[in-house]
Amino acid sequence: MTALVEIKDLQVHFPIVRGVVFDRVVGHVKAVDGVTLSVPRGKTYGLVGESGCGKTTLGRALLRLVEPTGGSVLFDGNDLTSLSPPALRGMRRRMQMIFQDPLSSLDPRQNVESILTEGLAAHGIGADRAERRDIVCETLDAVGLPRWALSRYPHEFSGGQRQRIGIARAIVLHPDLIVADEPVSALDVSIQAQVLNLLAKLQAERELTYLVIAHDLAVVRHISDVVGVMYLGALVEEASSTELYQRPLHPYTKALMSAVPVPDPLVEERRERILLSGDLPSPANPPSGCRFRTRCPWAQERCAQERPELRVLAEGHTVACHFAEEIENG
Amino acid sequence: MALLEVEDLGVTFHADRDVRAVDGVSFAVDAGKVVGLVGESGCGKSVTSLALIGLLPNQNTKRVRVDGSAKFDGLDLLRADRRTLRDIRGREIAMIFQDPLSSLNPVVPIGVQVAEVLIRHRGIGKHEAERRSAELLDRVGIPDPRRRLKEYPHQLSGGMRQRALIAMAVACRPRLLIADEPTTALDVTIQAQILELLKELVREDGTALIMITHDLGVVAGLCDSVNVLYAGRVVESAGRHELFAHPTHPYTVGLLNSIPRLDALRGEELTPIRGSVRDVLAWSAGCAFAPRCDRAIETCLTGPPSLEGTNHSFRCVNPEVVP
Ligand SMILES: Nc1ncnc2c1ncn2[C@@H]1O[C@H](COP(=O)(O)OP(=O)(O)OP(=O)(O)O)[C@@H](O)[C@H]1O
Numbered sequence: 001m002t003a004l005v006e007i008k009d010l011q012v013h014f015p016i017v018r019g020v021v022f023d024r025v026v027g028h029v030k031a032v033d034g035v036t037l038s039v040p041r042g043k044t045y046g047l048v049g050e051s052g053c054g055k056t057t058l059g060r061a062l063l064r065l066v067e068p069t070g071g072s073v074l075f076d077g078n079d080l081t082s083l084s085p086p087a088l089r090g091m092r093r094r095m096q097m098i099f100q101d102p103l104s105s106l107d108p109r110q111n112v113e114s115i116l117t118e119g120l121a122a123h124g125i126g127a128d129r130a131e132r133r134d135i136v137c138e139t140l141d142a143v144g145l146p147r148w149a150l151s152r153y154p155h156e157f158s159g160g161q162r163q164r165i166g167i168a169r170a171i172v173l174h175p176d177l178i179v180a181d182e183p184v185s186a187l188d189v190s191i192q193a194q195v196l197n198l199l200a201k202l203q204a205e206r207e208l209t210y211l212v213i214a215h216d217l218a219v220v221r222h223i224s225d226v227v228g229v230m231y232l233g234a235l236v237e238e239a240s241s242t243e244l245y246q247r248p249l250h251p252y253t254k255a256l257m258s259a260v261p262v263p264d265p266l267v268e269e270r271r272e273r274i275l276l277s278g279d280l281p282s283p284a285n286p287p288s289g290c291r292f293r294t295r296c297p298w299a300q301e302r303c304a305q306e307r308p309e310l311r312v313l314a315e316g317h318t319v320a321c322h323f324a325e326e327i328e329n330g
Numbered sequence: 331m332a333l334l335e336v337e338d339l340g341v342t343f344h345a346d347r348d349v350r351a352v353d354g355v356s357f358a359v360d361a362g363k364v365v366g367l368v369g370e371s372g373c374g375k376s377v378t379s380l381a382l383i384g385l386l387p388n389q390n391t392k393r394v395r396v397d398g399s400a401k402f403d404g405l406d407l408l409r410a411d412r413r414t415l416r417d418i419r420g421r422e423i424a425m426i427f428q429d430p431l432s433s434l435n436p437v438v439p440i441g442v443q444v445a446e447v448l449i450r451h452r453g454i455g456k457h458e459a460e461r462r463s464a465e466l467l468d469r470v471g472i473p474d475p476r477r478r479l480k481e482y483p484h485q486l487s488g489g490m491r492q493r494a495l496i497a498m499a500v501a502c503r504p505r506l507l508i509a510d511e512p513t514t515a516l517d518v519t520i521q522a523q524i525l526e527l528l529k530e531l532v533r534e535d536g537t538a539l540i541m542i543t544h545d546l547g548v549v550a551g552l553c554d555s556v557n558v559l560y561a562g563r564v565v566e567s568a569g570r571h572e573l574f575a576h577p578t579h580p581y582t583v584g585l586l587n588s589i590p591r592l593d594a595l596r597g598e599e600l601t602p603i604r605g606s607v608r609d610v611l612a613w614s615a616g617c618a619f620a621p622r623c624d625r626a627i628e629t630c631l632t633g634p635p636s637l638e639g640t641n642h643s644f645r646c647v648n649p650e651v652v653p
């Protein structure tokens with residue numbers, strides 16, 4: 001088996017509750033609405049999409065930090081959605097998370113040593129303090145932080161260094177999977193590049209599998225082997241990183257691709273923009289049929305009636321659009 | 331003469347320790363042109379723009395010292411009295427900020443806020459102002475403007491709010507628009523819409539635009555000329571094509587090598603700049619970028635390098651390529 005994670009028809013619907021005396025469920029936010037994808041072992045799956053499309057919720061549901069309302073998640077062959085709490089706790093060591101804002105995800109009252117040792121103690125790794133300290137020091141080296149960092153507190157570090165602490169906390173337990181939610185979007189570009197290189201280095205050294213969630217298509221494409229494009233709770237296209245760039249097939253992917261600024265005036269002048277009109281519809285009340293149809297320049301009648309399923313159009317390349325072939329052939 | 335000529339602008343915050351946030355910045359903006367100020371967080375972009383329009387916190391008190399000059403159509407904005415400045419702001423110079431929510435009044439409908447600008451600066455009546463407000467919202471691409479006029483800021487999406495703010499900013503057809511990271515908080519597809527809108531304003535109304543951003547991609551698509559800032563000083567300045575074709579200052583080169591490009595081949599390596607902006611040297615001691623610079627030589631630590639060159643200028647004693 002080559003996939004470490006297999007997500008099948010995953011759903012996370014949040015109830016919208018309203019009421020004066022008694023709370024009443026008046027609807028659902030379909031944050032994740034039927035996503036199927038698999039993350040190959042030792043590879044990086046990049047999930048890209050605009051704010052509110054459900055990326056974070058998908059990542060959290062995968063780790064069962066939020067309860068899925070439907071579907072299943074197989075992690076190394078185990079169905080996480082039906083695992084008992086103790087069994088899940090054991091599995092947690094193997095799946096770690098990196099967050100966007102390192103400062104708010106690190107306890108300001110804990111020094112770095114205590115942040116990094118906490119997980120080790122909880123999972124009973126390392127025989128004694130000395131052994132744990134060795135593991136922690138080796139982890140610091142791996143993420144490029146100096147030893148003196150051990151006794152310092154998160155606020156004493158720069159944004160990039162804090163993200164290194166967050167990464168150290170994630171890898172110290174030697175997990176198999178890391179879900180990184182916007183790991184570089186709060187960082188300046190020069191620091192962003194340092195962290196992206198670090199993630200690549202750690203993956204090579206430790207055979208890590210990544211699910212990287214980000215809104216920046218250039219970042220996602222840079223570090224991912226496979227990219228999934230999400231829109232309003234569902235995948236609209238999936239392809240290898242190279243294929244997606246060379247041959248985007250879904251109208252949304254095309255628009256996204258054409259909107260990403262490239263730091264080269266010649267490219268910027270030549271490129272054709274597909275400007276989308278309007279905003280993302282609310283996930284509480286998604287459009288019928290194809291969810292992208294309210295902004296799609298190619299939308300037709302059928303798009304309002306029938307929800308397009310993901311179809312395989314080339315090897316490893318799937319698209320959810322009724323008219324992908326016609327659009328590609330002009 | 332340019333519409334705005336900023337000469338040697340400096341801003342010092344006097345606190346426990348003096349912070350020289352902006353340190354001798356000069357640039358000029360012509361009507362119908364877009365000038366970019368680009369750099370990483372803390373390099374002084376926002377302080378520069380706020381100082382120009384007199385909106386720095388505690389500006390004109392002992393706690394902040396602003397030096398240099400900023401001549402707008404001949405009038406020095408840094409020396410103008412409060413009333414003159416208030417008059418100019420909104421009517422001749424307008425500003426758009428990164429976070430539109432903080433610059434809109436949460437308890438007043440959008441339409442009233444846009445109309446107020448027109449009434450105050452244009453002296454037109456309420457009815458006329460309302461009609462014009464709807465036109466403005468329509469122009470900035472807000473669908474169903476009549477209905478939207480009655481809505482409050484929290485009822486609009488981020489992109490919609492930014493458009494409402496742009497509508498207010500351009501209501502009086504300002505001659506200069508200062509946009510401080512106007513699209514940073516927005517999704518790329520919305521960013522593309524807003525950038526297109528700004529381009530249109532510059533093209534059709536001849537508005538001069540100062541575009542402040544950390545994104546060199548945005549600069550590449552929008553700005554006629556670019557000023558790269560580091561630690562409060564311009565370290566490189568050139569026309570758009572020239573800057574990207576012949577980046578010369580090691581910091582500019584470092585930034586360009588740090589950005590994952592959408593059109594790059596997969597697996598192409600990023601070469602980040604080492605360290606962080608915290609590893610900074612005081613300009614008085616030498617080049618502030620020296621602690622992070624791979625090309626640093628002894629001369630870099632003997633004093634501040636000066637800005638050399640006319641059309642393409644750079645502040646470096648050992649540049650990558652000589653333009
Ligand atoms: N606990 C919750 N209760 C109700 N709705 C929620 C909850 N968490 C998320 N949502 C909604 O689910 C949708 C998806 O949110 P999510 O945070 O997954 O988006 P995202 O793609 O990560 O966006 P961003 O790029 O802004 O981080 C949004 O409409 C959000 O408002």
Ligand SMILES: Nc1ncnc2c1ncn2[C@@H]1O[C@H](COP(=O)(O)OP(=O)(O)O)[C@@H](O)[C@H]1O
Binds near residue numbers: 351373387
């Ligand atoms: N009101 C203030 N008091 C003291 N220091 C300030 C103030 N505003 C900004 N600074 C400092 O000035 C420098 C430049 O800030 P700013 O212009 O906001 O940067 P940016 O380029 O990210 O917009 C930073 O070091 C910042 O901490």
Ligand code: SF4
Binds near residue numbers: 291
């Ligand atoms: S199915 Fe229709 S609306 Fe959806 S992306 Fe394809 S053409 Fe556009």
Ligand code: SF4
Binds near residue numbers: 623627645647648
């Ligand atoms: S002056 Fe010296 S330290 Fe500064 S950028 Fe140039 S080479 Fe680097």
Ligand SMILES: [Mg+2]
Binds near residue numbers: 181
């Ligand atoms: Mg998120």
Ligand SMILES: [Mg+2]
Binds near residue numbers: 375376377510
């Ligand atoms: Mg700023």
